[in-house]
Amino acid sequence: MTAFSLEPAQLAWCAEVRALAAERLRPLAEKGEPGRVNRALLAELGTLGLLPRLFTSGALDLCLMRESLAHACTEAETALALQGLGAHPVHAHGTEAQRARWLPRVSDGSAVAAFALSEPDAGSDAAALTLAAEPDTDRPDTGAASASLAAHRDGPSAWRLTGEKCWISNAPEADFYTVFARTTPGAGARGVTAFLVPADRPGLTGTPLDMLSPHPIGALSFDAVPVTADDVLGEADRGFQVAMGTLNLFRPSVGAFAVGMAQAALDATLAHTTAREAFGGRLRDLQTVAHQTAEMALRTEAARLMVYAAATAYDEGAPDVPRRSAMAKLLATETAQYVVDRAVQLHGARALRRGHLLEHLYREVRAPRVYEGASEVQRGIIAKELYRTLDATTEEAGS
Template sequence: MADSSFLNWPFFEPKHRELAARVEAWCQQHLPADHHNTDRACQALVQSLGIAGFLEYTGAKTGESMDVRTLCLMRETLARYDGLADFAFAMQGLGTGAISLFGTPEQQAWLDKTRHGQAIAGFALTEPASGSDVASMTTTAHWDGEQFILNGEKTYISNGGIANIYVVFARTESPEQAAGARGISALILPADSTGLEIVERIETLAPHPLARLRFNQLRLPATSLLGKRGEGFKIAMSVLDVFRSTVGAAALGFARRALDETLARSQQRELFGAPLFDLQMVQGHLADMALNIDAAALLIYRAAWTKDQGAARVTREAAMAKLFATETAQQVIDMAVQLHGGDGLRKGGIIESLYREIRALRIYEGASDVQKTVIARQTLLNFEQGGS
């Protein structure tokens, strides 16, 4: 059974411990999901999570901010049981995060559907020629005096092809008018809009609904604009600032499951007439796994707690949490494969599944090398400001 002693850390309140017990019980009853058809599995998971009331946590209520510790606890627990369940939950939050934080009351009507599992959300930021370099995006939304006319492509869009609504980021001002990130805006795009084409469904190491989208003279009314024109980059970064820590939490869930499976294996498997656990080298590896998991948890819940205390931005803390948790989870799971021997490579096994699931987390929502750059820049800025 996974270690839950961290719930007694001072980062958490009684409501978080109650939620952890509730989602744990739900996971035991409903997971893992049937993964034979990824689209149907994801749609069913969204519906089930909505019925259980867990999607209520994917956005802020009016006048309130998101509870990042809750998001992290949800993702950690779901990921420990089923990577696709974590994906289904997380993408509802990421996809509607901008609407929750910046939407008008009319726009936030979408949240009634997404939080009840009646609509699936997508977050369309990445482009074929610009991944982490958001400011270089080329998708445009030209204002013709009556409507925005959207043209361009997005790729690796989670829930692409099954989403009912996308938040799309596009350049509304020309580079001459506003260079770099200053000319980007956020727009709400219903999936049934004329001019939206699902160009390609993308298969990855761990199957998730992903797609490349194309916008061809797609017309959107003025009411589709989220926030103000030219504030899209700020909106995207505000959303990622909240959800980046939760990526680390998902990695933490994968790592905890890997450690649990390996502890059980080390007690059940005999080598040279004794349990595998009795070998000092194995004990050393297990100690490293446990150490990395606790260190990652501390960084994750520090970042989440800091944001929940009202910090405007937690760029440095979230980057540290995401970087360390995803990188060390990869190490933990790799060691789990090693200690399981040939069984760790068996297709369809838990350890093999974890090995495929973890790899993408070191790339999406800011690759590890990008996080290092963010941490370095924020650390220098903090130094120049005298540590304030």
């Protein structure tokens, strides 16, 4: 099964992606400015045919791409992932017009996408969003907007977005944002709508944030930004499902990103402990070192297998995808943190020097335990799904 072993063609493709990342993407990444969108890197990802695969392949393929890119060039991995995260709602829920306008440009790297869910006071608790989508009563219904709202004849066809978003990757440089806003106050998760908002809409501004990892991340301010029914992704008040569906796909691939970093750290450690002379022999000959590298390899492989299993479950439409996705992200990101930390320890002071691979990975590896649902949120999802399954089984047995 692909959940536990890859086909020779898949292994060959992963090797090809790693080579492309090292030879063609890493040089472009090194020329980029930390904290800024690297459009040359995105264009090359499009030229290599990797960005189009975001919309033509399944979850396992996405995981293999992210793991392979992360092993050689984390910047390229992140650039690809953010394009997918921001544009997947358009691919899965957009109208023909939305898809025709944006997906070809996302695929060739000429348009930058962003996923705008988190807020200053609503990060992991996505149901607590406060960005307000208030009906725009001054804007009359027009033909296209009225037609696209046929299923919601009693609702508005135009809104004004007012509020803040924060910790948004690719902000404020993205060309469009998938924005989640509250259309029904007091309704929790049931009152959120997803909107496709081009960056040039009046009232939309943003500022970059200086973060530990060198990714483009910023805050967005919405000052009565106009949107209509033509900008809705999916259905009004059903945006929470758009968000969770996107995260269920991308959470295992965050795990794949983590596995790629862990493997890079492990490979560097194997090479270093083989070459390094200490205490009258090679570092690898010390039992304490050998046992640590064995533990690093064990945990990395276990995380890899769980990521592949979760991705395969998604591709097969299994009913337990939320639990598997949460488990895969949780295990892989926590594992990568452990492996990179151990690798730094075994390398010693040289790994802390600016520009060293492990210094880079040490900064990169921390954020995935927070974004797209922190580790604590993943544990909550897992527990909720376990008890939901138990309750359903008990109810079925008693009926």
